[in-house]
Amino acid sequence: MSIFRIPRFEWSMAAAVWLRNLTVYKKTYKLNILPNFFEPVFFLLSMGFGVGAYIKNVDGQSYLAYIAPGLLASQAMMGATYEVTYNCFVKMNFGRIYDAIMATPVNVEEVALGEILWSVTRGILYAWIFFVVLVPFGAVPTATALLALPASVLVAAMFATIGLTFTALCPSIEMYSYYFTIFVSPMFLFSGIFFPLSKMPPWVQGLARVSPLYHAVELCRGLFLGAWGWALLGHLGVVLGVTAVCFLLAVNLIRRKLVH
Amino acid sequence: MTDEIAIRGTNVVKRYKEFTAVAAISFDVRRGECFGFLGPNGAGKTSTMKMIYGAVGVTEGSLTVLGRDVGSDLREIKRRLGVVPQEDNLDTEISVVENLVVFARYFGIAGAEARRRADELLRFFQLDEKRDQKVEWLSGGMKRRLLTARALVGRPDLVILDEPTVGLDPAARHLLWEKLRQLRREGATLVLTTHYMDEAERLCDRLVVMDKGKIITEGTPADLVRDKVGKEVLELTVPEGGQDELVRALGAEQIERLPDMVLCYTDDGEGTLHRVRASGAPLESARLRRATLEDVFLRLTGRRLGD
Numbered sequence: 001m002s003i004f005r006i007p008r009f010e011w012s013m014a015a016a017v018w019l020r021n022l023t024v025y026k027k028t029y030k031l032n033i034l035p036n037f038f039e040p041v042f043f044l045l046s047m048g049f050g051v052g053a054y055i056k057n058v059d060g061q062s063y064l065a066y067i068a069p070g071l072l073a074s075q076a077m078m079g080a081t082y083e084v085t086y087n088c089f090v091k092m093n094f095g096r097i098y099d100a101i102m103a104t105p106v107n108v109e110e111v112a113l114g115e116i117l118w119s120v121t122r123g124i125l126y127a128w129i130f131f132v133v134l135v136p137f138g139a140v141p142t143a144t145a146l147l148a149l150p151a152s153v154l155v156a157a158m159f160a161t162i163g164l165t166f167t168a169l170c171p172s173i174e175m176y177s178y179y180f181t182i183f184v185s186p187m188f189l190f191s192g193i194f195f196p197l198s199k200m201p202p203w204v205q206g207l208a209r210v211s212p213l214y215h216a217v218e219l220c221r222g223l224f225l226g227a228w229g230w231a232l233l234g235h236l237g238v239v240l241g242v243t244a245v246c247f248l249l250a251v252n253l254i255r256r257k258l259v260h
Numbered sequence: 261m262t263d264e265i266a267i268r269g270t271n272v273v274k275r276y277k278e279f280t281a282v283a284a285i286s287f288d289v290r291r292g293e294c295f296g297f298l299g300p301n302g303a304g305k306t307s308t309m310k311m312i313y314g315a316v317g318v319t320e321g322s323l324t325v326l327g328r329d330v331g332s333d334l335r336e337i338k339r340r341l342g343v344v345p346q347e348d349n350l351d352t353e354i355s356v357v358e359n360l361v362v363f364a365r366y367f368g369i370a371g372a373e374a375r376r377r378a379d380e381l382l383r384f385f386q387l388d389e390k391r392d393q394k395v396e397w398l399s400g401g402m403k404r405r406l407l408t409a410r411a412l413v414g415r416p417d418l419v420i421l422d423e424p425t426v427g428l429d430p431a432a433r434h435l436l437w438e439k440l441r442q443l444r445r446e447g448a449t450l451v452l453t454t455h456y457m458d459e460a461e462r463l464c465d466r467l468v469v470m471d472k473g474k475i476i477t478e479g480t481p482a483d484l485v486r487d488k489v490g491k492e493v494l495e496l497t498v499p500e501g502g503q504d505e506l507v508r509a510l511g512a513e514q515i516e517r518l519p520d521m522v523l524c525y526t527d528d529g530e531g532t533l534h535r536v537r538a539s540g541a542p543l544e545s546a547r548l549r550r551a552t553l554e555d556v557f558l559r560l561t562g563r564r565l566g567d
Contacts, residue, residue, distance in 0.1 A: 016365040023362055024353045096349035103313050103343040104366035104414070105335055260276070260316045 007109040007251045017114025040130040043071060044137055068139035069220035070193030072130055072148055076155040077213055079126030083119035084163035085176050098258055112254045116160045123156025144226040151223055154239050155216040161246035168253030187213040212242050266291050266418050266449045273320035274307045281307040283473035294450040296467035298460045300565050303470040305453035306346060309422045313343045326417060342411030346422040348403050350395045357391045360413050367414035381409040401432025421452040437462055455565050457553035469557060476560050481553055488559050489551040492529035497521045502542035509541035516558055
């Protein structure tokens, strides 16, 4: 068996895995969906109005409007990340659900793809609900901001594939606290969501540029402002590139883990 | 390869790093029969099942299932296969009926047809009253029946059952056996592993006995017992230190010495017992019983199945 392969899929099989997750989610969505709504509202209220009372203007915008696109990107990240970390780990290692699925016509590649598509779905829910919340706050300045909606799908896909790669390598569920404290939290704080990176020391700026979230934030912000240019295209390219690489990594690592 | 053969293994080997779980076994499973792999834990039965449904790869040799090679044609095989694994891997986040409906989708069956099949299977396995309950509230026997029902949702040509009744109480076992025999009558091909000799005797048309990764014998349960053991078994216990004398008294009879008793294989138990009593050899108790597959295993390996 070769170590690395370009995966082949039957989409209907991945869809069946996706639908399994939808069946589970439908039972609890009323409970699950409210936090998706409240958390970003609290963020906007405290940061936007609290910090915004002292900072009147960032790069020509109100503080609330400044942080809005970055928070949108981070919502897509969080929604996708929760799903491919703890939830996938439990399904893979404790419930042995994937073993059961792989004894059917569904192959391991489609299990991985189905999980990625499902976590993207969760990321979309987080991000799009947040977008709706932004409208009454007056934080959606232009019609082109609507393009941040499809962009948030790509952002969710990027973090779904990154997270699933980690899950395929993760030996125990305790390791996720490292994933969140060493990777996710610093990214959230230092990816230009809350302040422009140009004010940071050069080494922090350097670090931020390797953060996948930084490119996601800049992509969404560029779309919010309608700031077309090569820079925007560059950020889009990073998001797509990281997604493609991590997708191949995740699928191959999951196969290595589940098929002996 | 004819259509009569459901599974053909030729010198199949499974190695995990240094450990050889299956050491070059060859076997044929015919269409429409119930075929058993009997052997103690660790004999290589589960590894063989996992190779058949592709959960693990074949290290060496060739394995064809329903006329297709497991290495190159696994998806087509899996479309026509139902698998009841040894470990309960039911989906605990969804209800009993949803376990079947969700599983049907993996076989490309959706909507009303999936629900119809699910209801039909729940009735057949006497689970319809538990239809909307959570899986974790089911008893061990019900979980096993649901696992079996789930394996049938794709209308498989071949059903793999790995230790189908392990851990069940007698009533639950009998109910499951009844259902499996019914499936068998309806023409399903069943392949099962077990370390219970009574299960193998009740269900299997033919079986192989496995030990330490190898097939040590094969045949129908009745033929195996008759050829390897004989009709009857005398279980004789003697006072401490009296075994040698008893064995001398038994003379040329086929015997097996265990720490706590001597087993004597014979076609005429009454006559042998009469002879032992007449010889004056020490005897604490004697029990005459029918020979079983357990005795076949003991004859061939010197160990009991449960050891």
